[in-house]
Amino acid sequence: MLSIFFRRIFLAIPVLFAVASITFFLIKLAPGGPFDADKAVSPQVLKNLNEAYNLDASNWEQYVDYMSNLLRGDLGPSFRFPGRSVTEMITTGLPVTFELAFYAILIALLMGVFSGVLAALKRNTFLDFIPMAIAMIGICVPTFLMGPLLVLVFGINLEVLPVSGWGQLPGDKILPSLTLGFAYAAYIARLSRGGMLEVLNQDFIRTARAKGLTERMVVIKHAMQGGLIPVVSFLGPAIAGLLAGSFVVETIFQIPGLGRFYVEAAFNRDYTMILGTTIFFSAMIVFFNLLSDLAALWLNPRSRDSS
């Protein structure tokens, strides 16, 4: 276990280094400087600005500079919001995005695992078809359609929930979390149904039943541990998807999270902000993938014992 952990970490470091370098030089390829957008500034001002942001140095010097700052956790100043650093903006937006993602995952796991396990246990009955049909809807209705539809129904027609915001009105966290969580609930329901079906036919389940365990114990203690491994391995990549989903959900519901900052930075061509958040997102995703792989390994008795 531990050796796998360290091997994976050692693999992750050069990957992140490569991501940071590639992104840095990609952004240098972008046409135009960061300051020649809205209004033309005088050459002297431009020169001073370039000096202040160290943009007059050679690309190579800037790169070395950026990387050494990066190691200290300093992602540089934002080009669009003078006086604010990228690190500061990430630390402002991150808690909001994390909270949103946490509720979404919670909803997804509760809804998904429950309906998936139920569907597997009651295979080919009503209780199998209905949740799986709903899951198909969850997979086919994209987040950017689901969100507005929920707003239209619950926010505008029924007027029971706020249509936007985060933490300002009671209940304004419900629709965003539901929007983001629903698609994952659908995937998790399908994965847990498949995983459970595979496990339920195996010998150790028959043994557990033969021992006289109650059906509930068989399912909860024996079948779910193995049957839900696909769900655990899915959670790592799901974080990457959640991030993309947070771009949409935070835009729809006007939530001041990291996802919305990123989309705004992309529009404003705030290059340092794009660069910083890309590196940060990559690091986060690599980390969560590592975590979910290790959890899946640990849950599987065969790989747990052999290593």
Add this chain to the structure above:
Amino acid sequence: MNNNSLWSDALYRLSRNRAAMFGGFILILLIFCAALAPWIAPYSYSYQDLNLGASPPSGEHLLGTDILGRDLLSRILYGARISLLVGFVATGVALVIGVSWGIIAGYMGGRVDSIMMRIVDVLYGLPFIIFIILLMVIFGRNLWLLFGAIGAVEWLTMARIVRGQVIGLKNQEFVLAAQAMGVSNFSMFRRHLLPNILGPIAVYATLTIPQVMLLEGFLSFLGLGIQPPMSSWGTLIKDGVESMEEYSWLLIYPGITFTITLFALNFFGDGLRDALDPKTSDN
């Protein structure tokens, strides 16, 4: 078992699967509508009836008009061209990269294989959506770049599937016989390996198309994909969201069209998988 009977068996199984046939029917219908859009659309996608503004569905405009007085049905039909085009072309890009990568890795084996698949593993773990956005920001929002960028992201699973298939094939007699006859690597790939893995490739390609269309919709929704005056279903949904409080039909009809298409593609892909590989279907 020869090649013909495999495909005709599959076709028979597919024709028995009602959901898949329905999906296939919807798809063919959509492709026709998209191809014939200039002839069957009641209006041009840019024709504005300024007297109308946003008007609800009526006899003259079956699905109503948008805030600029443009016929929604016509815009959905024209949008189908862009959405389906992105779906097929980007999947094609993914197919070419993924299949070549997988065949080479699987057939070469050894060091080449482990390096190539390690690269795939590493790429799997990266936030590609962000790189697509990055590319769109840096190089401008260009349709061909969009095809390339989406295709360049979606090939990874295809490479894994193809590699697995090729590894299963490469010790079989017909491959060894071809090797003994001194067949070049390229014709080995093209003549001997590729025809034998067409089934899984077809299945996975069908299932990639809806993912690609979702990705395009996502980018267009954020305003980073298709740019006006061109419109895809993603941009129509984006426009619909902006005015949904007063003019909900502008969100609902493009949304229904998009969702039905994704349903059809998924049903058809699942049916194709079950038909070509009866082992994997658990029902």
